[in-house]
Amino acid sequence: MNEPIKPQGQLPGRPVVGMLALGFILVLLVVDHAESTPINPFNAPPVVALGSGEAPSGAHCTQP
Amino acid sequence: MSAGFSIPVRRTGLVFLGLLLVLGSFATAGPRAALLMLVGLGLGLVLEGLRFGFAGPWRVMVTERDGRGLLAQFVAIGLAALVAFPLLASFPEELSGAHAPVGIAMIAAAFVFGLMMQIVLGCGSGTLINAGSGNLLALVALFGFIAGSFFGTLHLQWWTGLGSLPVYTLQGLFGNSAGLGVTLAGLAGLGALVYSKAAPDKRRIPRRLWLAALLIAALASLNLVIAGQSWGVVYGLGLWGAKFAQAAGMDVAATTFWSAPVHALRLQQSLLTDVTSLTNIGLLAGAFLAMRWKHNPDPQIAALSASSWVVILLAGIIMGYSARVALGCNVGAFFSGVSTGSVHGRVWFVAAFGGSYAGLRLRPRLLTPGKTVTLAAGGSGV
Numbered sequence: 001m002n003e004p005i006k007p008q009g010q011l012p013g014r015p016v017v018g019m020l021a022l023g024f025i026l027v028l029l030v031v032d033h034a035e036s037t038p039i040n041p042f043n044a045p046p047v048v049a050l051g052s053g054e055a056p057s058g059a060h061c062t063q064p
Numbered sequence: 065m066s067a068g069f070s071i072p073v074r075r076t077g078l079v080f081l082g083l084l085l086v087l088g089s090f091a092t093a094g095p096r097a098a099l100l101m102l103v104g105l106g107l108g109l110v111l112e113g114l115r116f117g118f119a120g121p122w123r124v125m126v127t128e129r130d131g132r133g134l135l136a137q138f139v140a141i142g143l144a145a146l147v148a149f150p151l152l153a154s155f156p157e158e159l160s161g162a163h164a165p166v167g168i169a170m171i172a173a174a175f176v177f178g179l180m181m182q183i184v185l186g187c188g189s190g191t192l193i194n195a196g197s198g199n200l201l202a203l204v205a206l207f208g209f210i211a212g213s214f215f216g217t218l219h220l221q222w223w224t225g226l227g228s229l230p231v232y233t234l235q236g237l238f239g240n241s242a243g244l245g246v247t248l249a250g251l252a253g254l255g256a257l258v259y260s261k262a263a264p265d266k267r268r269i270p271r272r273l274w275l276a277a278l279l280i281a282a283l284a285s286l287n288l289v290i291a292g293q294s295w296g297v298v299y300g301l302g303l304w305g306a307k308f309a310q311a312a313g314m315d316v317a318a319t320t321f322w323s324a325p326v327h328a329l330r331l332q333q334s335l336l337t338d339v340t341s342l343t344n345i346g347l348l349a350g351a352f353l354a355m356r357w358k359h360n361p362d363p364q365i366a367a368l369s370a371s372s373w374v375v376i377l378l379a380g381i382i383m384g385y386s387a388r389v390a391l392g393c394n395v396g397a398f399f400s401g402v403s404t405g406s407v408h409g410r411v412w413f414v415a416a417f418g419g420s421y422a423g424l425r426l427r428p429r430l431l432t433p434g435k436t437v438t439l440a441a442g443g444s445g446v
Contacts, residue, residue, distance in 0.1 A: 014198025014361040018352045021195045021203055025345055028304055029335065031311045036334040044094030049158050049292030050151070056292030058339040059330050061299040061388070061396040062164035062406070064224050 071359065078353045085349055093336035099290045100339060104346015106283045107295075111193045111347070112354035116140075116276035118187045118394040122178075122420045131262030136273035137399075138251045138258075143281030144403035145251075148288060149244040152404060153235065161404025162294040164391040166411050167228030173389035174397070174412045178419025180383035181394075183427050184376055188297035188393030191380070192344055196351030201365050201376055206301075208380020213298050214305025215381070216388025217321040223389045232407040243405050250410070251402075284399065291339040294400035297347075298387045300340030303330055305384075367434030375430045390416075 012020075046052035069077070082105055090098035110116060121133025152161050164170070181187050184205040186194045191209055194202030234243030259267050269277075287295040310316045310331070317323060322331050335341040355361050368376070387393040390412060392401060398416070401409020 011200050011364045011367055013364055014355055016198070017200045017203055017364070018196060018198035018355055021198070021206075021348055022352055024203075024206075025348060028307070032307050032335045035307055035310050037332055039093050039334050039337060041094060045096050047095045047099065048290050049096075050155060050289045052158060052292075054292075055157060056160045057326075057329075058291055058293050059299050059303075059326050060160075060162060060293050060340070061296045061302075061392045062162045062294075062401065062408070063299075063326065064164070064220060064228075064391065 075357060078356055082349070082353055085346070089336060089342065093334065096290060097336050097342055100287070100342040101346045103283050103287050103290065104343035105350040105353070106346075107189075107280065107343065108193060108196060108347040108350020108352075109354050110276055110279045110283065110350075111189065112197050112351035113357075114272050114276035114279070116273060116280060117190055117193075118398070119181045119185055119190050119420070122417060123182060123185075123424060125258065125262070126421055126424055128266065129261065129263040130266040131258040132266055132269050132273060134258050135255055135262075135267070136269050136277045138255045139269065139274070140277035140280045140284075141399055141403045142248055142251045143278060144284045144399070145244060145247045145405075147281070147285040148294070148404045149235070149240060149247070151285075151288065153240040158292055159288060160293050161233070161406060162296065162392065162396055162400035162409065163231050163233050163404065163406040164397070164401065164408040165224075165228040165231045166408045167224055168226045169223035170228070170390050170408065171411060171415045173223070173386040174415035175419035175422075176386040177383055177390050177393065178416030178421075179423035179426065180379045180386065180419075181416070182420050182423030183379040183430060184383065187395070188301070188383075188387055189347060189395050191383075192297065192347045193351040196348035197355040198352070198361060199365060201368070204373060204376050205380035205383070208377045208382075209384035209387075210301045210305045210308075212305075212381035212384025212386075213302035213388045214309060214384075216385040217302050217306065217327075218319055220388060221320050234405040234407065236405075237407075247402065247405060284403070287339075287343065288404075293339060294396070294404050295343065296340045296392065296396035296400060297344060298340075298384070298393050298396055300335075300338060300342075300344040301384060302388055303335065303338060303341060306331055307335065369432045369434050372431040372434075379430075 049056060086098050086101050089101040121137060124130035125134045152159055186202050191202050191206050195206045234246050238246055284295045306316050306322060317328060317331055321327055330338050391397060397409050397412040401412060
């Protein structure tokens with residue numbers, strides 16, 4: 001008779017929180033779309049950097 | 065994809081969601097973006113589906129003398145190094161490793177990162193993976209991480225100005241072949257140390273982690289080949305914070321960090337053209353797919369007290385900030401740094417592991433369970 005029943009303020013299950021995380025990504029992309037210059041599809045980088053002859057132009061966390 | 069759908073219908077929906085992400089990236093940002101989204105999804109599926117992590121294995125090595133996860137990390141890094149060293153040597157104009165300088169603030173920040181990592185039970189990639197797999201604690205920490213890594217960019221120059229060495233790599237110190245040899249020997253030495261300290265029944269890597277290590281090394285190598293740079297996490301999260309700050313009216317582009325050409329370009333352009341943002345989104349979505357693929361998802365974390373949630377958010381902020389100042393997290397600094405020959409990756413590991421050790425002692429004092437109602441007398445517990 002001492003087993004716990006629903007905790008107070010029971011947390012949502014993993015599927016719900018996972019959907020919230022995906023929803024956050026969707027919000028991020030909407031905000032980004034509003035803040036960024038439109039992507040020019042004719043200016044896309046080569047499919048693969050290796051063999052492209054181009055220097056890497058991306059940013060990385062090791063860059064001060 | 066609600067719980068009411070049958071499993072085949074739900075799984076069909078999950079496949080459709082994965083395809084939507086890849087094809088959507090292709091349609092909006094081109095084939096490289098689609099491939100990087102695919103790499104991110106793969107990493108998310110492997111990390112969540114095969115339970116490969118960074119923070120957890122560091123924790124159980126200390127608390128339970130369980131060395132299996134940590135040994136699997138060394139295997140993954142060694143396999144990635146076997147691919148990365150020759151590629152970087154052969155294509156220096158097209159590919160770049162995760163190389164950074166060792167500095168005073170970098171070392172201190174790596175220690176703090178390791179400490180916070182054990183408060184939120186996840187590193188940079190782990191926070192994304194756990195959030196995608198529905199862990200509420202990680203989702204709260206992720207919001208903090210994004211804010212913190214953005215704040216870190218605002219002060220990074222001041223911190224690095226406290227004192228840094230030049231960028232040292234094992235290739236530069238020993239040559240390409242010997243540098244790879246030193247890397248593999250170092251990993252083997254660390255592996256032997258972990259093996260000797262681990263409990264006898266907790267030092268043989270299980271098949272699941274061998275497979276995960278192989279797949280992660282392969283996917284990290286693909287990231288290098290496709291993007292021209294090593295796998296990273298923190299930069300993308302800081303950029304996300306910058307985008308939100310910009311949307312809120314802050315003149316982010318005027319700050320020292322974000323006015324530098326490489327960062328200004330990223331701030332100006334879509335996240336779908338940013339390498340780490342693409343793989344980060346893939347990581348989170350891949351973890352979601354892996355979690356929902358199961359018949360029964362794992363239970364949610366135990367309820368925490370209100371003050372503990374504040375601690376989690378603050379720990380996330382500090383973790384993001386320190387990851388930025390440390391020039392990377394377990395992925396960018398440790399995994400990619402070590403596997404591409406950066407000396408800073410090795411120093412980062414020592415400092416972060418020390419911080420992680422301290423964090424394990426701090427966590428029980430900072431986090432307290434929430435209350436539950438019991439049938440007996442409504443007393444609190446958990």
